[in-house]
Amino acid sequence: MARPPHSRVPLVLWIPAVVALALVVLPVVGLLVRSDVARFPSLLISESSLAALKLSLITALLSTVACVILGVPLAVVLARSRVRGTRLLRSIVLLPLVLPPVVGGLALLYLLGRKGFLGILINALTGQQVPFTTAAVVIAQTFVAMPFLVVSLEGALRGSGDRYEQVASTLGARPWTVFRRVTLPLLLPALGSGVVLSFARALGEFGATITFAGSLEGVTRTLPLEVYTQAEVDVDSAVALALLLIVVAIVVIAVARPRSFEGGFR
Template sequence: MARRDSRGVPWVLWIPAGAALALVVLPVVGLLVRTDYTRLPELLTSPASLNALRLSLVTAVLSTLACVVLGVPLAVVLARSAGRGVRLLRAVVLLPLVLPPVVGGLALLFLLGRNGFLGYVLDVATGVRIPFTTAAVVVAQTFVAMPFLVVSLEGALRAGGDAYEQVAATLGARPWTVFRRVTLPLLLPALGSGAVLSFARALGEFGATITFAGSLEGVTRTLPLEVYNQAEADVDSAVALALLLVVVAVLVIAVARPRAFDAGGGAR
């Protein structure tokens, strides 16, 4: 019988757990060691870095708003509907989670590009061209980030059940009233966490953005793209910007972490 420690965890599990922890932590340690702290303020406040940071924050906020506006109704539909069609719809919605971002960027380009069937219509009818614009960054970020919000909300809806909604319906409340007065308030905690995760995913998006929006300074070059650009020209700058992204990611994790796992050692 395997010996167990005071917390009830078999000691043998600490070996692969330590290896897994090292795999996550050591690369970050390497980044910290490589950082030129004497030049850090200068590198982070250069015009290119500030432009990339500003663009990243603006587009991430806009894409998060788009995720909320589009993702909340979609999550409710998936959670409160049944049938084979819903399963297929769920699989399609989760597709960006498993697709390489570059593939997603190509798909968006072939949809909304000048030669794409929807992009051609937009160009001819309105003169609007989305690819390689700031709007393209928002579209690409929304494409890859929205599934995180949908998964969070759908899981919360299914875990909570629909008892309160059924009671409201039996009392004569219309579907829209039930959604606005019952479903939405119940979703607020999960909505907060899902929105933060979507924001983080949008902020770190690279592949779909560079494929669909390109890398134009001040227009489409977000912080991850600036890191990639600086990696070939100024390694110290790339490392400083990468460290900034790590700090933002840690802050996001701290905000989005479920409160149930704070103090007390786990969910009760």
């Protein structure tokens, strides 16, 4: 059987495509040109840089776990629930995608801060405060990253339809069994993609973190905040850390993305 000819991209699309690619690639090239290669090792292995990198990886991992625990049920509810008001609920859930991160940080601060109603309750029960702690970093990252997971999973559920779940229900399977044996396997490819997106977004989070958690070295100063701090005192160090963050993000996306999505990401 003869192989079908490869589809050709219209020539008119190449110009905006090249411009779009340049818009992404050239800033990174600018960082490479500006970087001081000779000082790279000393800049990257400084105590503050290593502490920021370690904190970023730990908090991003914890926030990704929180995204999975909370985001998977939420995506299933949004995709399968027939309750009125689901469309409004979906809009609220996706709000962090369009809100400036600083606004999200302020919202968290006035919810969980000293004068926030949940913050007052937590302080009364435990004597602890959430803002300006490592826990605040995880909460801020979860707030901005979870919608990426929810979007991926809800889209996968809506695309696959619910016919398999309906068949399982008619055969007598209970809702939890249907979820565990039918719905969850359908979600696995999209779950892998959503986890990678959430982790990468959490790793690069800045605005909500600095507003809600501050910038305390070893406690809340993640790698993006360290880049911002170093940019005011040592530009070479800031550039080196920025390149490190770019490399880590690329490695995460390239290595951790699910193989089933290779065709869609080439």
